[in-house]
Structure formats: C-alpha cells, structure tokens
Amino acid sequence: MNRGGVQLTLQTSSLVIGFMVWVILSSLMPFISKDIPLTASQISWVTAVPVILGSILRVPIGFWTNSLGARYLFFISFLILLLPVYFISIADSMMGLILGGLLLGIGGAVFSIGVTSLPKYYPKEKHGFVNGIYGAGNLGTALTSFAAPVLADKFGWRTTILLYIILLALFALLNFIFGDRNEPKVKKPFFKQIKSVYKSQKLWFLSLFYFICFGSFVAFTVYLPNFLVNHFGLEAVDAGMRTAGFIVLATILRPVGGWLGDKFNPYKILVLVFAGLTVSGILLSFTPSLVIYTVGCLSVAVCSGIGNGTIFKLVPMYFSNQAGIVNGIVAMMGGLGGFFPPLILTTLFNFTGHYAIGFMALSQFSLASLILVFWMYHQDKLFVADNVIEHTETGVMLTNIDGVIVRVNKAFTNVTGYTPDEVIGETPKKLQSGKHGKDFYEKMFASIKDKGFWKGEVWNKRKDGEIYHQWLTISPVKNEVGDTQYYAGLFTVLPNEND
Template identity: 60%
Template sequence: MTKKLQLPLQTMNLVVGFMVWVIISSLLPFIQEDITIPPERIALLTAIPVILGSVLRIPLGYFANLIGARLVFLVSFILLLFPVYFISEASSYTELVIGGLFLGIGGAVFSVGVTSLPKYYPKERHGFVNGIYGAGNIGTAVSTFAAPVIATQIGWEATVKLYLVLLLVFAALNFLFGDRKETRVKTPIISQIKGVYKNEKLWLFSLFYFITFGSFVAFTVYLPNFLVTEFNLSSVDAGMRTAGFIAVATFMRPVGGFLADKFDSFKLLIGVFTVYTAAAVLLAFSPSIVLYTVGTLTIALSAGVGNGVVFKLVPMYFQKQAGIVNGIVSMMGGLGGFFPPLILSMVYGLTGQYAIGFMLLSQVALASLVLVVWMFYQNKIQLQADVFRSTAQGVMVTKTDGSIIAVNKAFTDLTGFEENEILGKTPAELKSGKQPPEFYSTMWQHIHEKGSWEGEIWNKRKDGELYLQWLTISAVQNDAGEQERYVASFSDITEYRSVQ
C-alpha cells in the first residue's frame, strides 16, 4: 500500500514545493505597493529563487538515492518554513532577495521524485510516471492564480503566511506515509559524477531541458509583471493568463512522457523544437496581445511535451547514475529559467523592446533542433553498430576489389582471425581449396546479376581447420545503382551437417 501512495504523494509534494517557489513573482504587484523595488531590479528579484532551486537539485537527487525521498521531502519542507516566514515579515528589497534565495529549496525538490519514482515501475512506464510527477509543476499555476486573489482579501503578508500551514501539513504527510523501505543507492557522489560527466548525452539532455523547462520557469516568473507593464493588464488578469500558460505546459508534460513511452523520443524532440522555434520567432515581432497569447501557449505546449520526453531519455541512458544525472539535468533546466528574464530585461533596457531577446530564444531553440537531428541519426548509426557487433553470425564487409574493411566479434570467434590481422586482406585468406574455381565464378556472376547469393561453402580457420559455412553475400549499391560494397554473413553448420 505504501508503494502505491508514492506517486500521488510525491506529485503533491512537488505541487507544494513549486507553489512556494514562486511566491514572490506571484505577489510582486502587491508587494510593490508596500516595498520600493527599482524597476531594473525586478527581473533579478523574480529570478533569485531559481538559483538555489537549480543548484540544489544535484545534491537532492543524490540524497534521494542515498536516504530516500521521504526524508528529503520532509527536511525540505521544514527548512522552507524559515524563508516563507521571513518574506511575510519583509520590509525591504534586500530582505526579499535573501528570503527569495532560500525559496529555491521548493524548486529543488523536483529532482527527488524523478530519482525515486522510477524504482517503483517497469522501464516501459518511466516516461509516463515521470510525466505525471512533473505535472506537479501546476503548483506554480496555483500560486500564480490563487495568491493574487487571496491577497486582495487579506493582504500579501497574510497570504504568504498561509503557505506555512501547507508546508507543515505536507511535512506530516511525508513523515506518516513516505516509504521508509525505499531502495537505496550508496555510490559516492564523486564516483557518480566521474562516471557521467564525460558522456555527451548528459550535456545534450541538459541543453534540451535548459530550453524546455527553463522557458516554463522563465515565463512563469516573468509573465505576471510583463503582462501588467507591457499590455496594461490588471494583476489578477495577468495572473490568470500566466496560470493558463502553466496549466497547458503542465498538462502536456505527462502527454510527452506517454508519447515517449510509445514513440521514438528523438523524433518527438525534433517536433518540439521545430514548433518552439516558430513560436519564439512570432514573439520576436512584438505582436498584439492575441498573437502574443498564441505564441506563448504554443511554447507552453512544446515545452511541456519536451519536459516529459527528456525525463524518459534520462533513465534510458543513465540507469545506475539516475540520481546524479537527474540532478544535473534538472539543475540546468532551472538555470534555464534564471537567465532569460535577465537577458530580456537587459535587452529591453538597451533597445526599448523585447524583439531581440525573443529572437535569441528562437536561435537557441533552432540550435537544439539541429543537435536533436544529429543525435537521432547518431542513434540509428549506433543501433546498426550494436547489431553488427552483437549478432551471433560472423559478418565481413569488403570493397568491390575484395579488400576487407570491417568484421565483427563473431567473425573472430568463428575464424580465429583478429580484426587487425584480417583488415586490408581479402577473403582468399579463408579459402579451403575444396571448391573449384568454377564455383566462385558462378557465385559472383549470381551476385552481380541478382545482388545476392547464399549457400554452403567450405572455409578454413586461422589454425587451418576446415569447417562448413552457410554463407550469405549481399551487394550494397550507391545512389547510382552501382555495387560499391559487399556484406557477407555466415555461421558454422559443420556439426549440423554431420548429424544429418
């Protein structure tokens, strides 16, 4: 029963963590009525919680493996009580910055669930499960929508204090219902980092998440104030529109995970970044509120799907180091939410518009699209190489002049020739002498006319032992229809023939 509770419990933990994470950006219009905040520092203030929320994801992912998700969530919620109360009593910009920094713990808990939950489910469901958990992002929408409404009734200070009650309730729920027997992984953090930091897939996945989750965070913290200042919307209206963006991105996350369980993840990411690039270009032209809404909701849709897909890929390629990799990738996603608001503000300060900033965003998305396409084809090549290496049949590839250019491990096992001994030589090294010249003439005539040949043939191993092969030779043609390579696959049928 306890294991079945972990997905709903940890998902709700993420909802609460993300609700707390965006307290300042959700209530900023109300806070500004009481605390003077220089316009040029607004973006920094809303981005500050993202810093610790990003960096802490690495140790929290590691500790989720080491001591279990129950204790990590419990301690995190207790620690969050202090910055939340501090912010509710803040009276200066500096105090908001200090409190906001430590609100980052709320965003950092993301790496706990994506490390813990896959332990309870088979691999073919990891994408959907992590997608459901990631839907806890809706916590940012809850705060963005509800906090301004509540603040109009009881004030922003009292609204912030309500979060203290929520944190205490969920600390108690984790204490009571968290899994005390979760599987632990005790590999030292340095060893895990050494095992993954040279893997290019780690950094490519980090870039993809930097864009997809980073834009989710960036738009979440930036939209409320941006919509008020750029389009003169009310604080409540801006909050509702931001909540709509968050809801779309959150709903699409489990959809992305589900699709990644069913289809090729790289093809899905190609679609994600194609749509994302087009939407960012639209925003770069400073459209009306209607087109701006279309552009942002399109980004929400593509970013949500992308978020789900990325965390299907992580456990596929990093099973033993899932905790540390989840932490690094999710950290980069958090940092992706820190920089865009600052860049947009800087660009606006220099040019008086946001066009260049959004165009930069489109170019980063376009670069990601190119990299995904590259990974897609590299993955296909790797798959072909894996098949070539692991097949039980001996495989030999030759040029049209007969020189051998590739062999697999099974070739060495069957013939005794190591790769470095046979490359550059011809299949004549394997001839047994039992077939007459006419046999080979007929065989090659068939290959040239039909494109392939198969049959029994006697060959010899490196030690001179003769054995009977079942041999298949296929011609590989170029775009002009000319034969440019030959692929031979064979197996030893000596014992089979002797039994008959």
C-alpha cells in the first residue's frame, strides 16, 4: 500500500474513534438519566455541549494540521480525550456531565485533520472521493449508537464509557508509530490566511450548505436516541439501533457524494440534496406516525450523506492554497449546525407541545440553500466565461443588436490601443481604416444573417492611426428562445502586406 493509502486508512480509522467518543453522552443518555435525574431541557444541553468545542476547534485544528501534520494532531488529541472520558465515567451531576462533555468535543474536532491532510497525497480529480471515504469515519457515531446501549445494558454505562479509554490509547499509539513524519507542511500565519478568505462569498455559502447537511446529520444523531424513547416509547436499545441505521446510511452515502462531485458538476448534486431536505423537513413537521417519521429520517440521512461528501469536493477546488483554514471554518459551521437544532426543538416543544416549527425551519433553510445553489451555479458559469474572455490572446469585442460596443477584453486593448472606457458606447466604425467600402460591410452582415457567421480579412485602424491587418470572425449571440442579443467579434492580427 502506498503512502497515501496508509494515511487514508489510518486517518479514517482514527476519525471513527474520534466520532465514537464524541457521541458517548447522547448514545447513553437513556441510561445516564436514570442515575442522574435530568429534565428534558437539561438533557438537551448535556448532549449538545460536546458539539460546541467539537465545532469551534475545527478551525485551529485545520490550521495546525497544515503546519504540524496529521500524525502530531491525532496523537495529541487522543491523549487529551482520555481525561474527559474518565471524568464522565465518575460524574454524578449535570455540571459534571457538561464539563466532561465540553472537552469531549475534541473527538468531533479531529474531523478537520483528515480533510486537510489527505488531499496532499492525491490528485485533484480524486479529492471528492478521498474526502468522502475519510468522512465515512462518521461511522463511529453509528458504532457507539449501536454498541454503547447494548454494553450499558449488560455492564452499566460507567463501565461502558471506561472501555473507550483503551481505544483512545491504542489509536494514539498507532498514529505515533504509523503517522507520516514527512507529510508536506504549509506554514502560513493564521490571521494572514483568515484575512485572505473571510471576504469570499463562496466560503460562507459553503459554510451554510455544510451547516445544513452535516448539522442535520449531527442533530439527528444526538437527538434521535432520547426522542425515540420519550416520544414513541421505544426501548433504549431499539432506539440506539434505529439511530445507528440512520448514521450508517448517511455515512455510506458520503463517499458516494464525493464520487458524484468528482464525476459531475457538484452544484447539480447539491440541487437534488437541498430539494430532498426541503421535502423531508415538511414531512417531519406534521409529527407523523413512526413509519412515516422513519421515512422522513432516512430521507434526511440520504440527502445529508450525499451533501456532506459533495461539499468537501468544492472546498479544495476553490481554496487549494488555504485548504486548512477553510476546511476548518466550513467544518466548524457544520458542527454548530448540529448544536442548535436539539436545543431549538426542545424549547419549541416546551412552548407549543410539538416539534412542527423546528422541522419546518429545516425545510425553509434547505429551500434557501437550494436557491443559493442555483445562483452559485450560474455565477460559476459566468465566472468561467468571463475568465475565458479576459485571458484569451484573441481580441474580443461584443456589441448589442444596434451595433453599440458593450464589452472588450485586454487583448482588444493591446491590439487597438483603445481602453474599454474609450470604446464602450461607441460603434465599430471607430476602428474602420477607410480601406473597405459600404458594399463590403453589407455583404458581411448579409453573411451573418444567412449563414450565422462571417469570417475574413479586415483592415482596421489603431488609436495611434496605424492601419493593421486582422482575421475577424463575427457571430451572433442568442438567448434561450433563439433571439439575437449580441454580436461577438473575435480577431487576431495578421502580418501587413508590406511587412
């Protein structure tokens, strides 16, 4: 196995362990609440608190990964996690659970390590799939959701939590031994990187998308076990297994989302993702039966899983030089997206007696994201077209149907000497050399009308009065219904006959 393969395996396995630890409290809450009396609001806070540090720390951890390497970050993170895991196992109050849960968030923060480190080992066309495989480390939440209640039912929740110390110590050692000591490092000042990206619209739009997709994944992971027990009356082990099913489905589809992002336009995939989440939120808002509720939850799992993989295809595509800090910011927003929903749902339930408004909010946020994806897709196409026009060595002049110049590119200025301000609003007559008669131009536009284009040799005049020889192609630019809106002239300079 090559170096990239070794690191992909090691880091994905490490993420599994980190996520297993991250959701200990939510997975075992039906057992913990029997020993430590907690209200519904207190339970929501205890299970949501690990998400706080797990989200905020993703920014500096992404930055440190670029400068220090994944080996060092995983090793230190797992050693630190030993403390809160032990502390929670002996906690006997809500405050003890919250204090331990806060540091437990490091288990979720390690996500930023792999999405920053692993793309260094693979070409860009594989980044979506590789980050999708790494993101499948979400499976750790499923393992804890499924196994922890079973173990707690047999050995007690405190003993179950202590078992995680063994896993943490083992993977700290594995990263120390097999982590890549020679990982390429990127050492740039933290605030300099922040300054270079914080004004980017794409950064904040991608953060919003991940806030919805990963946030819904985390929120349902944290919220489902206790909700299924209290709202539908399921046994704790049954609720854990159903939650594990939700997590497994979302996790399996994350690499699929990354692969789809590699093969197709990622924005088209996100259109389907947010359309699905919009419909799912509406379905869940009607407080349906367990069967319909299950369909709604599984639909959220499918959409969030594919969306999570697709979004991290876009990050390195737009921010290759600031991948560490941007991965951290986007990942942080995703984690925070999982912090608020359980608290909001519980608060709304206390006021209204149902969860409809909370689920409808998911639908509306998803609908807003769907609109933004459409907008970004068209902006991206315009950006590409604009860059092609500006950076081509061919001179470009665009006129409206009345023959008034509306745009020229840099090559046009280099050849003619005219700046955009000097020709926009004028007509191409400004460039005429006087060597061609009226019949020449009449035949030119007759050809455009009959054939759809004209091409040939033309003598034009530069700003300084010099006559030059060019090869010119003129084509109409039509709108969606086939009406001509512009005429595009593309030209290259030919040697003068006396050269």
